[in-house]
Amino acid sequence: MAAIIQGIGAATALTSPNSLDIKKSFLSISPRSLSVRKGSSFVVSSDGRLSYGLNGRGGRAEHFITNAVAAKEDTAAASTSSKPGHELLLFEALREGLEEEMDRDPTVCVMGEDVGHYGGSYKVTKGLAPKYGDLRVLDTPIAENSFTGMGIGAAMTGLRPVVEGMNMGFLLLAFNQISNNCGMLHYTSGGQFKIPIVIRGPGGVGRQLGAEHSQRLESYFQSIPGIQMVACSTPYNAKGLMKAAIRSDNPVILFEHVLLYNLKERIPDEEYVLNLEEAEMVRPGEHVTILTYSRMRYHVMQAAKTLVNKGYDPEVIDIRSLKPFDLYTIGKSVKKTHRVLIVEECMRTGGIGASLTAAITENFHDYLDAPIVCLSSQDVPTPYAGTLENWTVVQPPQIVTAVEQLCQ
C-alpha cells in the first residue's frame, strides 16, 4: 500500500482546495464540453488548474469569468466548515453519484451480484437497497451473461440500468452480451434502440488476487464498436464520471480499480458532472507528456516527484476516456512537449497503450522528437506470489528511468 499512499501524498499536494473552487466556477464554453445541463449542475472542463500555484495558466484563460479568483469567497459561504466541500472515499463518491442520479431519474436502476442486501462487495451500493427497494437495486444470481443481457434488455425498453460486475474479470462471461448487444444493437437496428447502460466494476491488478481476478478488461473491450469506455482514478472524477455515464445515452463501461476504492479526497458539495470524452490535466509541464489512467496515475505522480527533484518538468495527463481518446488535450500537450511516455497497466500486447501509441503516431507524428515510449505490464498472467506480481506492473523507478532516457 506504500506506493499508493505516497502517490496520494503527491496528488493531494497538487490538488489544493483553492484549485477545486476555481474549477467549479468555470463555466466552460469550449466545444469540448458536450453535456451542459440546465439547472444547478454544470459541466466542468478539467483544464488543469492543479499546479504549484500557477493560476491563470493555459490557453483557454480568455474564455473564463474574470472574477474566477474572487469566486472562491462566494462558494465558501455555502459550507460551514473552513474548507468547502466534503471529504469522502472513492467508493463513497461512486455511491453518492449513483444515489444522486437515482434520486433524479426514476428509471435508473442497479443490478449485480450482492448489490442489494449485502450492500455491494466493495460497498459502492451500500444502503441503496433499503432506500430504493429490492427491484430497483436488484440482487442477481451468479450468471453474468444472463444479467448483463437482462440489463441490456432493460435499457432497450426505457430504463437506465447500472450493471455491476463484481470483478471486471467476471464480465468475460458476458462478453457476448457486451459486444453483440450492447455495442452493436444501436447500429444494427438502424438507430431504433438505444442502450443507455452503464457497466461498471473493479478491475486491474490488486494485492495478490490471482491471475483470473487481476485482468485488465479495457484492452479486450476497446475494439468493440459502439461502446464508450472511461476509467476513474480519484473520488472527484469517480463521482463525475459515474453521473455522466448514467446520463449518457450510449453504453458506457466505467473501469474502477480494486486498489483505489479507499482513496480519500475532498469533493465539492455542489452537483457536478464531468465530460466523458475529456482527459484530465493532472500536472502541466514542459519536457515530456506522460499519459496514464487509473492506478498508474499514482505511480506516475510518485515518479513525478522524483523527476522534479532531478530537474525534469513532466506534464501528466490522466486520459480518463479510454474510448474515444481525447486527442484534443493529448495533441495540445504533444505539440508543446514533443515527447510522449505512456504508462498503463494493460499488457504490452494490444493494450490501451498500444492503441494510443498508434493514434498519436498517426495524428501527431510531425510533432514528435522521439519515438513514443509505452510502459505496460508484462504479457504474462498475473502470478499470485507477491514479488512476481510486483514485477508484472510498472513501478515508479521504471517510469523515472524511461523519462530520463526519453529526455536525453
Next chain:
Amino acid sequence: MALSTNRTVNQLLKPLTAAISATRCLSSDSTSIITVESSLPFTSHKIDPPSRAVETSPNELMTFFKDMAEMRRMEIAADSLYKAKLIRGFCHLYDGQEAVAVGMEAAITKKDCIITAYRDHCIYLARGGGLYESFAELMGRKDGCSKGKGGSMHFYKKESGFYGGHGIVGAQVPLGLNMAALWDLPAILVCENNHYGMGTAEWRAAKSPAYYKRGDYVPGLKVDGMDALAVKQACKFAKEHALKNGPIILEMDTYRYHGHSMSDPGSTYRTRDEISGVRQERDPIERIRKLILAHDVATEKELKDIEKEKRKVVDEAIAKAKESPMPDPSDLFTNVYVKGFGVEVFGPDRKEVRATLP
C-alpha cells in the same frame, strides 16, 4: 421371521457385540464390516434412491476422521495465516463441508477426475495433495503446487486427476449438463449446496433451490452433505449409474462455517445462531466421532490424540512453508507457453527485465 428381523434391526442400530469390544485394538477390527444407517433418507428425482444402510469399516471410519480433522485444521490455520497477511488475495475456506470431500474420495479412484471451483483446498488434500505444498502455494512460494503462481483458487494435481481450482464460475452447470446428457457422458455433477451464493441466500437466487431436480430429464439425488457415509454411498451409487447410463446430479446439503471468502464476515446475511446451530447438530467430524465411539473403534482419548497430532502436522507444514523460498523473478516468464517461440518480453525500461519466453 420376527426374530431375525429384530436381530438385523439391532445390528443396524446397536454397537458391535461385546466379544469385539473386549479387545479394542484397531488392527483386529479393521477388516470387519460395520453397517450404519445414514442420517437422512436419500431423496431422489427420476431414479430409485440407494439404500440408507451404508457399509463401512473401522479403518474407513478412522480414515474419515483423520482426513477431516486434517482438513479442518488446515482451514482454520489458513484463516489465521490470512489474518496475519501471509496469505493474501482471495481465500475461500471449506470448513464445515469436509464430509463431501472425504465421502467422495471413498467412493471413487484416483483415475476418476474431479474439477471444482475456487473452494478447492480440501479437495486438493483429498486427492492426495500435501499440506506443505498447499501452504506453500497459499503463501506464494516456489514449492507450492502451482509454483506460487496460482494461489488459493488455482490448486491442481494432474497425477491424481484433479483439474482445479478455478476462479471465475457462472452458469457452467446447465450447459455442461446438457452436453453430458446429450452424449451420455459418465459425469457426476455435484452441487455442494451450502445455501448461500456468496452473500445471497439460495432462495433469493434460484426459483427452485431443489437443485437435484433441476436436471429435469437427468436423475438426481439429494444427500445430507454433512454425513460422510451418506456422501460415500451416494457417490458409489452415482458412479455406477454414470458409467452405465450417463450423467447424474448429486446435491450435497452442506454448510460452510466461514463466510464466502476471508473478506466476507459471514454474519451479515445469516445469524450466528444459525452457524452455531449447524455446528452443534450437524458437524461432520462430530458425527464420525460419535460413530467411532459408539462402535468402540477407538477411545475418546485416541481421537483427541489424533486431533492433536493433526494440529502438529499442520503447524509443521506451515513452519516449513514459511521458510521456503519465494519464486525467482525469472519464474515470471516460465510456463506461459508449453513450447516458447522465443518471444521477447521486456520490462518497462527495456533493460532491467528482459527475457525470452521459454
